Amino acid sequence: MRKTLKVGIAGFGTIGKVVGLALDKGMPGLELVAVASGNPDKAKAAMATLSQHVPVVSSKELADLADVIVECAPTTAFMDIAEPALCQGRTLVTVSGAAILQHPEVVKLADRHGGQILLATGALLGLDAVRAAAKGKINSVTMVTRKPPTSLTKAKFIVENNIQLLGLTEPLQVFKGSALEGAQKFPSNVNVAASLGLAGLGAEQTQLEIWADPGKTRNTHTIKVDADSASFEMTIENVPTVENPGTGRITALSVLAALESLTAALRVGS
Numbered sequence: 270m271r272k273t274l275k276v277g278i279a280g281f282g283t284i285g286k287v288v289g290l291a292l293d294k295g296m297p298g299l300e301l302v303a304v305a306s307g308n309p310d311k312a313k314a315a316m317a318t319l320s321q322h323v324p325v326v327s328s329k330e331l332a333d334l335a336d337v338i339v340e341c342a343p344t345t346a347f348m349d350i351a352e353p354a355l356c357q358g359r360t361l362v363t364v365s366g367a368a369i370l371q372h373p374e375v376v377k378l379a380d381r382h383g384g385q386i387l388l389a390t391g392a393l394l395g396l397d398a399v400r401a402a403a404k405g406k407i408n409s410v411t412m413v414t415r416k417p418p419t420s421l422t423k424a425k426f427i428v429e430n431n432i433q434l435l436g437l438t439e440p441l442q443v444f445k446g447s448a449l450e451g452a453q454k455f456p457s458n459v460n461v462a463a464s465l466g467l468a469g470l471g472a473e474q475t476q477l478e479i480w481a482d483p484g485k486t487r488n489t490h491t492i493k494v495d496a497d498s499a500s501f502e503m504t505i506e507n508v509p510t511v512e513n514p515g516t517g518r519i520t521a522l523s524v525l526a527a528l529e530s531l532t533a534a535l536r537v538g539s
Contacts, residue, residue: 271532274298277337278339283521285339287522288341304325305327340365347363356382360385364388370452392490400539410466410474412465415489416480416515440480458479489507
């Protein structure tokens with residue numbers, strides 16, 4: 270018999286609610302034990318749809334209660350969640366590749382305390398292929414992201430520079446540079462690029478373009494990889510969530526897939 274892992278969710282918004290509902294319905298070997306949120310009252314209200322109510326606690330208490338912490342809070346709260354979890358030797362499941370780039374010390378923190386960071390695939394396909402190619406030599410990695418303008422209107426870089434996106438009649442390139450720079454300027458919008466950088470050449474060597482495209486209704490990512498083992502190009506069009514157009518529906522589902530892999534007798538993919 271496999272041990273049942275106790276799961277805590279940090280952040281109960283667009284992604285957290287989907288994960289919570291799935292755990293509430295039942296996932297083999299996994300049990301939801303607590304939730305942490307920057308807005309406890311809102312989290313409690315959102316949990317009204319669950320059949321079993323769990324306590325809303327602080328990030329530190331969450332690390333005390335759970336074996337696995339699912340981090341799906343705003344990027345600014347990442348370290349408040351990651352640090353206590355990793356210091357307790359917990360497994361941290363996250364899609365915040367940008368936050369990891371901003372706080373690379375979390376990797377050493379996990380190693381020092383016997384914890385683990387599991388960066389879920391999120392909204393980008395092909396990370397397994399990129400990770401495999403990185404075991405050989407990768408010559409170049411490029412990524413072009415095209416999003417409906419409404420998906421970018423609240424982005425940090427767009428707001429700070431007062432870039433008007435609504436009313437666009439043709440695609441507008443709002444960024445071109447490295448994935449590292451992109452993650453710094455768009456911390457809540459290009460986790461996919463950060464994850465791509467971490468999987469392959471590194472974020473500084475991964476080239477990124479971001480476009481606000483009025484012709485798109487879905488967040489679209491195209492990656493091109495040239496390596497000594499393979500050359501490949503992949504495009505994914507993600508259906509945006511109603512609550513947050515900047516987050517694709519597949520992101521929460523990738524977290525569920527990552528959780529399942531922790532207890533599954535058969536794991537598919539590296």
